[in-house]
Amino acid sequence: MHIAIIMDGNGRWALRQRLPRTAGHKAGADAVNAVVEAAARRRVSTLTLYAFSSANWQRPATEVTGLFALFKRYLHTQTSRCLEQSIRLNVIGRRDRLSPDLLSLIESSERATAQCSGMRLRIAVDYSAQHSLLEVCRRLRPTDDLDRSRFVERLAEVDHAALPAPEVDLLIRTGGEKRLSDFLLWECAYAELYFVDCLWPDFDERALDEALDEYERRDRRFGRIDESRLASTGHG
Numbered sequence: 310m311h312i313a314i315i316m317d318g319n320g321r322w323a324l325r326q327r328l329p330r331t332a333g334h335k336a337g338a339d340a341v342n343a344v345v346e347a348a349a350r351r352r353v354s355t356l357t358l359y360a361f362s363s364a365n366w367q368r369p370a371t372e373v374t375g376l377f378a379l380f381k382r383y384l385h386t387q388t389s390r391c392l393e394q395s396i397r398l399n400v401i402g403r404r405d406r407l408s409p410d411l412l413s414l415i416e417s418s419e420r421a422t423a424q425c426s427g428m429r430l431r432i433a434v435d436y437s438a439q440h441s442l443l444e445v446c447r448r449l450r451p452t453d454d455l456d457r458s459r460f461v462e463r464l465a466e467v468d469h470a471a472l473p474a475p476e477v478d479l480l481i482r483t484g485g486e487k488r489l490s491d492f493l494l495w496e497c498a499y500a501e502l503y504f505v506d507c508l509w510p511d512f513d514e515r516a517l518d519e520a521l522d523e524y525e526r527r528d529r530r531f532g533r534i535d536e537s538r539l540a541s542t543g544h545g
């Protein structure tokens with residue numbers, strides 16, 4: 310199962326506690342640790358977290374700097390935790406605008422966990438699905454013979470994804486907004502969407518279970534008709 314999460318609401322969480330926004334992001338990073346471990350325990354195969362969208366560069370410089378300091382700290386402290394739990398870490402998104410020290414941390418975390426066979430943890434940093442899709446198109450040559458699986462391989466290349474991404478099964482967005490915000494637009498074609506008011510720093514193992522319970526109740530038809538239902542209503 311592939312779960313993707315838009316971790317929204319750090320700023321509002323901080324405001325409610327009368328703290329600076331950066332404190333909200335720090336609490337958000339703690340929630341990341343808890344949710345990653347909970348997802349791995351539930352044998353989720355891929356977890357993709359939206360940590361920094363390409364649009365987030367427009368935020369005040371102090372907030373952006375604070376967020377990148379958190380990403381570096383995360384890679385520093387959590388790579389060994391990932392190894393212990395056999396979690397394979399991969400940062401997806403653009404790399405041309407990241408600092409050399411963050412880039413080298415990313416590369417060393419990815420190298421260290423490359424052989425891990427458990428959950429795939431993908432952290433999206435400077436990520437924009439529209440940019441990725443456009444970039445695949447830009448790199449096409451007239452002789453390219455594209456089909457879905459080759460397209461997904463190209464997308465993985467552009468995104469610096471270690472492996473082509475499986476389709477998203479469940480997309481969770483915290484913080485009450487109901488939009489995709491340029492996240493995994495191709496991969497979410499048939500995702501079940503789950504929007505919850507809970508602010509990201511408050512999202513925990515129990516909240517994840519509630520999302521998974523709701524997902525279990527969804528009827529995923531992928532455009533098909535459920536023939537057993539037709540038969541049971543006598544219209545089959």
Ligand code: FPP
Pocket residue numbers: 316317318319320321322334335337338341358359360361362365376379380383432484509
């Ligand atoms: C959106 O909330 C959240 C972000 C732009 C940053 C997400 C970052 C983290 C959860 C922490 C660091 C992550 C890792 C992987 C270590 P917002 O600030 O837009 O919230 P608001 O809508 O309440 O203002």
